[in-house]
Amino acid sequence: MNKSLEGKRVAILATNGFEQSELLEPRKALEAAGAKTQVVSPEKGHIKGWNHDNWGQEVPVDLALDSANASDFDALLLPGGVMNPDKLRMTPEAVQFVRQFFEAKKPVAAICHGPWMLVEAGAVRGRTITSWPSIQTDIRNAGGKWVDQEVVVDDGVVTSRKPTDIPAFNKKMIEEFGEGRHNTAR
Numbered sequence: 309m310n311k312s313l314e315g316k317r318v319a320i321l322a323t324n325g326f327e328q329s330e331l332l333e334p335r336k337a338l339e340a341a342g343a344k345t346q347v348v349s350p351e352k353g354h355i356k357g358w359n360h361d362n363w364g365q366e367v368p369v370d371l372a373l374d375s376a377n378a379s380d381f382d383a384l385l386l387p388g389g390v391m392n393p394d395k396l397r398m399t400p401e402a403v404q405f406v407r408q409f410f411e412a413k414k415p416v417a418a419i420c421h422g423p424w425m426l427v428e429a430g431a432v433r434g435r436t437i438t439s440w441p442s443i444q445t446d447i448r449n450a451g452g453k454w455v456d457q458e459v460v461v462d463d464g465v466v467t468s469r470k471p472t473d474i475p476a477f478n479k480k481m482i483e484e485f486g487e488g489r490h491n492t493a494r
Contacts (some may be wrong), residue, residue, distance in 0.1 A: 312486040314342035319381040321348050321373075321402060321425070325391025328357030328364035329471045330419045334385055337478040343485065345385075346370035350399050358389045373401050378408035383485040388420025388440065397428040407431070413489045417466040417481040419473070423447060426465070435462045438469050464490035 318338050322331055335345050349355050349369040357364035378384070384406065386393065396402040406429040409416050418426055423439040424446065426432050433451030437460060444454040459468045459476040466484050468477035 310340075310482075311342035313338060313482060316343045316382040316485060317380065318343045318345045318383045318385055318485065319348045319371075319376065319378070319405075320345055320385045320387065321396065321405060322355055322367075322387055323349050323351055323392055323395050323399075324355050325358050325389050325395065326355065326367075326387045327389035327392070327420055327471065328359040329474065330387035330389065330422070331357065331367065331385075333474050334387070334417070334419070334478055334481060337482060338385070338485070341482045341486075343383075346381075348373055348376045348405070350374075350396075350402060358391065373399070373405065376405060378405055378412065378414070381409075381414070382488065383414055384409045384416045385481070386416065386418035386422035386425050388418070388422040390421050393421045393424040397424050403428045413464065415464040415466070415484040415487065415490065417477065417484070419468045419477055420470055423467055426467075427452075431465070435465060436460055437462065437465070438467045440469055
C-alpha cells in the first residue's frame with residue numbers, strides 16, 4: 309500500500325452543501341495514502357452533503373474554522389458543490405484560511421465549484437485552472453486561464469471539473485501533496 313503521505317496533515321474546508329463524492333472519495337484516498345485529514349468548517353458539529361440532486365449524508369466537523377490555523381496543515385482540499393463554496397466565499401475567515409495556504413506555498417486541490425475559493429482568495433492570476441464550466445468566466449475575470457480538462461496541475465494547485473474526474477484528481481492531488489511546498493515566485 310502506498311503511504312506517500314505518511315505524516316502529512318490535510319485540511320478539508322467545507323460547509324453544508326458540499327458535493328458528497330467530492331469530499332468523501334478524496335478524503336478516503338488521502339487517508340489510504342497515509343495522510344491525517346480534518347474537516348474544517350465555520351459550522352459546528354456536523355455538516356450535510358449534497359448527493360447529486362438531494363441532501364446526502366452528514367460528516368462530522370473535526371475543527372471549527374475559528375480555531376483552525378493553516379500553519380498546522382501541509383495541504384488543503386476544497387470540495388465543490390454549488391452551495392458549499394458559495395457560502396464559504398462569503399465568510400472572510402474561510403477566504404483568509406485559503407489565502408494562508410497560498411502565502412505559505414502549500415499545495416491546494418479544488419474540484420468542481422471549489423475553485424471559486426481560489427478566485428476569492430486572489431490565487432488564480434497567472435494560473436491554468438479547470439472547474440465546473442459555469443465558473444470559467446469567474447476564473448478568467450480573476451486573471452486565470454480556464455481549460456476544459458479532467459485534471460490540471462499548476463505549481464502545486466490541482467483542479468478538476470466534476471465527480472467523474474475524481475480518480476485523476478485523487479492521483480494528482482496525492483502526488484502534489486506528497487511533493488509539499490512549491491517555492492516558485494508568484
